[in-house]
Amino acid sequence: MEFGFAEQIGFRALSLLTFLPSLGALIMVLFMRGRPSAYKAAALVASLATFALSVFMLTAFDTSTAAFQFQENFVWIENFGINYRMGVDGISMLMVLLTTFLSVIAIIGSWNYVKDRELAFFASLLVLETGMIGVFTSMDLFLFYVFWEVQLIPMYFIIGIWGGARRIYAATKFFLYTFAGSVLMLVAMLAVVWWYGKESGALTFDILTLQNAGFPSDLQFWGFLAFFVAFAIKVPMFPVHTWLPDAHVEAPTAGSVILAGVLLKMGVYGMIRFCIGFFPEATVNAVPYVMVLSVIAIVYGAAVSLVQPDMKKLVAYSSVSHMGFVTAGLFTFNLQGIEGSVLQMVNHGILTGALFQMVGFFYERTHTREIKDYGGMARPLPIAAAFFSLFVLGSLGLPGLNGFVGEFLILIGLFQYMKVFAVVASLGIILGAAYLLWMYERTMFGELTNQKWLSLKDLNAREILTLAPLAAMSVVIGVWPGPFLEMLHAPSLEIIAKVEPFMAQKQSLVQMASAFLGGF
Amino acid sequence: MTPQDLIPIIPELILVLAGLLVLVVEPFLKADKTANVAIALTALLISGAAAVGLSGREQAAFTDMIVLNDYAVFFKVLFAAAGALTVLMSPRYLEASGRHMGEYYALILFAVVGMDLMAASRDLIAFYVGLELMAVSSYLLAGFLRYQVRSNEAAMKYFLTGAFASAITLYGISLVYGMAGTTNYEQVGATLLAGGDGLGVALATALVLVGMGFKVSMAPFHMWTPDVYQGAPTPVAAFFSVGPKAAGFAAMLMVFLTVFEVSRSTWSVLFIVLAVLTMFVGNAFALTQKNIKRMLAYSSIAHVGYLLAGLGALGRAGTDYFAGEAVLFYLAAYTFMNLGAFGILAYLKTQQPATFSYSLAEFAGLGRRSPWAAVLMGLFMFSLTGMPGTAGFVGKFYLFSSVVKADLAWLAVIAVLFSAVSAYYYLRVIVYMFFREPEVEYATKEPISGPLAASLALSAAAVVVIGLLPSWVLDAAQASFGNFFG
């Protein structure tokens, strides 16, 4: 416990971090009803404070170790061996930072977005933030599950209340799909815990303990499957991705930003923590299948994006493609693949978050998201067009921006795993450039399709303030990803160490498959 | 009988006396029935407190017909709580229905006594008497709004099927007696065990299972449930959905663990099969309901399905009573969330006594009209779905955990998938409350009555507290099995 919160930072930073947003929400709901300027300011302050705290925690964060830091631990439900245990390693710290960062952006970005039940909207966003941070900081399986499910609720409301025309369908689909996946995970959790309980005589939901349990093969198989399905839905991987376009199209801008920016990452994060952490053997066996699904997702998502008539849907499908890179990179189990994968999660969070935010800004002006209704928007909205192009370029993997670093690391990792996959994934990049540029051309360039658009106002200061940090982060990570990668070295090595013993046995099979698929 | 024998039944004595007192006082009251409400409420609270006070004690009374142990205490407290919450939500509702009479409270009290007896009995005769006391009171409660056709019909249906089921149970019990020559649970169990599993035992197991399955609305003996819940006064339906059900499980656990120890393998398989059937029936029917009251009735059937899975696991687990504890805990959790949900229905009915028909469409825009009611309803719906942070989740967690522990992971998978299906119809309520706008204008609303508000607040508090800090109830549930065979 040398990485307890007391030694490192002196106060229960993680709990504070997790519950600070909700506390803000509570204060807003209790004391600020009917005063929009007050509760909006409060929401902003709460999210900013959370972000500041998370950045402050970085100063005490030790990047040289894979150990969990800022740990807190006390007994919660003794009968089941359930503890309230929190901690972060490099991967989760990065995810937490992403969450707190994007939450601030989402709040600023939707300052004037909703007109109806505004207080509830901002409160929901803050509660959502608590849920997301909780997912990344939990070190107890039960606690994790609680946060995992709880964050569904605010998101459900955000889509359902403040969404578009088909919001009910989308919200319900989002909820049920995720819920169905996670209840399977619940059973797998129980099976794992009971196996370990019978083996060791003590019930525990402690993640670290269970990670070292060494489950038998058949339990690994089923456990992996159940956890994987739950997380794959969240990611979402092909072919369980269809909730995503619906949810994104209907969600309000802030919802889309958070959904794409953070919620999808929870799936991959879960895979890292649980699929790999608990079931390394089954993971190794599953690698070829995961790879095939990921690569399909990359190409498929990109192809489907190409023909979307709706900007938001296009970006949504592009997420499927990009998250395909993330899962593919993760399961290469080499340093480049894993670090690229985690970094790409951050990148995708920033870029896709930004793209959704931009689509939102356009929508607020034109009240349409159909690409064909746009055209020539660069003339009335030059600043917006500039930002938009930056994010588009980052998204299509332009070197010098953040998307490239993650994507290329993943490809390098993938290439080392099996060349064919890297080649096919690279095809996805071509398609990626195609759909993004095509969209950009059709919306920003060309003749003005509608003379009304000439009178549109360009981005105002608040909107620029929303986008500028995202743009800045995009450039910073693009040219100097070192500090971010540094946080990932130790945890990534840990992941590799976990699967390595099983990899050795599997090597021959990979080679066989490689030969079969005609690798070089 | 010695005076000592009265100690275990102190809670019931209080209730019986209070019930009689209510009946005596009633003629002296005019329109204002506050006194009777107070009497009933106080009695239930004292009874519950008395039960708590008796916890930790072990005593058999009335020639071993009734026992006092933590198991009985657990249920007595639970029933008292269910009764108290029901009483709290009733006055305004009954006034609105024009049938505010003291007898109502007496019947509730008597029903609780019957339920207490079912949980505390160690003898088939005592069990039968408890069962019938509860049942007879229930029939009357179901038909309490006697000028309403639906209420009449509910009572008739409940009565006919109930009596039919009682007769079947009774026939089974008579066979048990015939084989064992006694009606004491333990003695019967021992005798049957010595005699071995045979045709008679199998027949008796099946008959008793059917009769008790009826009480807890196990499919295919569940069909009365939606009609009765729909027709009965809403607080009564609330009471039915938790009280008799929990009592049925209380008795069922006892009877099957002791009397039918010999046919354990038979009934555990039966419970598993019927659990799946019940989950299917409950969820499939609930999906199509446009009437919330009926939907909640079917949803309660679905929850019985989950509980039966727990019983199946219990049958598989030998001397490990983990599943039993899980069932107890689930019943407790379920009691509060379901009472809460029905409480909201009662509240809405009191808002529009003439027109409110419990249809889904009437929930449209509730989030705007009565935000608090909508938020609480949302909480109860999420709890029924099994979202973490609520009692419903911990209950499911515990229950499915016991199922997994008994190596029935596949059953747990089926159960959780059904609960995912159930999310659809629970969410639909939320969809209507928050995501849709009302189709018609509603009259200005009246302030909520104090007792009803208290009932809702208490239920909500219980749901949240059990959801976040379940240890208290967990300890109680575990303690009840800790000295089950003490």
Add this chain to the structure above:
Amino acid sequence: MAIPIEWYLVLSAFLFVIGAAGVLMRRNLFIVLFSIELMMNAVNINLVGFSRLHENLIGQNFVLFTMTVAAAEAAIGLAIVTALYRNRRTLMVDMFDVMKG
């Protein structure tokens, strides 16, 4: 010589089935009520027969309780029938299907 227990059992089984058949098939509410009584009495015969077999009084005690309960049930049944008849003016069981589905 004592009557063998099987005789009781067969008789009771017959009565029980007849009662059950009545419950399931007769349309008049009153007759359904009587049929339930018949089922209860079938059980009573069982209990008494077993009481004789085991040579203890438990069975007979039980019968006393059963009869009491049956009486109470009958009273309540009649009350319900009365209320129902007042509102609906019929006692045909299959006419009461306001609530279904």
Add this chain to the structure above:
Amino acid sequence: MNYVLPLIPALPLVAFVVTLFLGKWWLKDSAHWIPIVAMAASFVLSVAAFLAIRGEEHAIVVELWRWIPVGDFQVPIAFQLDQLSAVMLLVVTGVGTLIFIYSKGYMHHDPGYYRFFAYLSLFAFSMLMLVLGSNYLLLYLGWELVGLCSYYLIGFYYHKPSAASAGKKAFLTNRVGDFGFGIGVMLIFVTFGTLDYIEVFEKVEHHVASEGVLLAIGLLLFLGAMGKSAQFPLHVWLPDAMEGPTPVSALIHAATMVTAGVYMVARSSVIFASAPTAMLVVGAVGAFTAIFAASIGLAQNDIKRVMAYSTVSQLGYMFMALGIGAWVAAIFHLVTHAFFKALLFLGSGSVIHSLSGEQDMRKMGGLAKKIPFTYWTLMAGALALSGIVPFAGFWSKDEILGMNFKGGGYVIWAVGLIAAFITAFYTFRLIFMTFWGESRMDPEVEKHVHESPWSMVVPLMVLGVLSVFGGFLGFPPENGVFHKFLEPVFHQANEILHVEHHYFGMLDFVLMVVSVVVALSGVFFAYLFYVKRPDELPQKAGAVSQPLYKAILNKWYIDEFYNATIIRLTVDGSRWLWRVVDAGVIDGAVNGVGRLWDIAGRVVSPFQTGRVQNYAVVMFIGLFVIVTAVIVF
């Protein structure tokens, strides 16, 4: 050098940032100053760098910071100065500065003035990163960034749909090439464990990789080069790229960016030298492109498009050189081509400028008198392009042809010769149609014909001088100053290829004469067609070879072919994936599960009849089944 080297790209970057952020509100019409000064400063620094590296055996490497450090994948941001990069630096900054100055006049009054200079600066930065980077990933970075600038600048008049779509086409076609490049980079990393030029080449020399792998790397890299340098079949974007403003065509699509592919192959000379098959492919593709593009150039009427096809063709020559291992010749041609092609473009720009934007040669004619400066400078460029002694193009082109002949590439030599003939023909077709003969201008346009401002003319004259005399850098052939200077860079590759030093001989002289004759005959035929009998011969020639002429006119239908196959398949296939697979099958299955439950609910619902006796019957059946089951099992 530690400070000089990073400054060279940094200055234009600063200029870019400043111009981008301050241009619109503050700099406005004086937005050109910062970029021009930055560019000129870079040029000065480049000269310093050039002087510093002269005669050095080893490259100078300056590392700034670790860009992507992950495990054994350590890629720094580092600059490598050797003779090759020094030459490229001079070309980029030198020609760049001239074109920046030229743009001041050309883009005057354009509403996107500041934007134009911002993009140009960004381009300069990117191109300098490309040539200065010390490893393949930085090359890739510069490669993509110049592609981006090209995208922006082609689509500079974004409100014109044709411009916007040309930009996109350029980017996407390049992406296809970059697909190969990217995989090549990965393969290099996986094979050698590093992306650093020096380390990679060392390992190649030590035979770390098999020839098969090297062949794969070579071909993959070349795929990238084909995209960037517009080689067949990825050449389609370059002609369309002429939608951009003319200075852009000169700088990016003639002088610098499109030669990045040549630079890359020359840079990887060690790898290609170790994979002869890859070299063969490079040479063959180059030769084919040279003649193929030249043929299209014959029938174009847009002055800039002629230039564009000419550029494609000339790039083909450079690859021809690389294919035979004539590294220096390739770079030499790169340099001279930069001079005369930039000149030709800028000259055309001047023509267009003076004709108020007219680009169709059929609507020109007789301009020689009206805009004499432009005419004469353009003429110098034309002579250089046609390969007339002693203009710059002659020396470099002739060296390429000669090296091929002597290296045994007779077919390629012959192809190159024919292409040279065509080149001379279309070049002078352009000159004659534009400047000679009768005026075919619109009267309205004719009234406003004027010579361009000094800022445009001065760069033209500088480039004109370079086009005339630049060729003497490589004199005598294969042994000029230029060759001596670049020798250390290609030392390794030449060693692998066992190239022996060669001195000028009789054979070379004969070959020279042959190519001069061929070029002159091209000029002659052009004279015949477009000055002597302009109303008769072109039509006749077109009529005689009707199908061929149509094919040439339609650019061999390559665009149509792509549209009908790849693009069509991708878009239609994607639409099918979306509508049928995604919405139909996958989402259909998901919703189907929901619907199944709905149906289940509807099916079971009628069983709840509301009749109590039915309930009892169900109970009884249930009882019966249970009892039976219990008894049977």
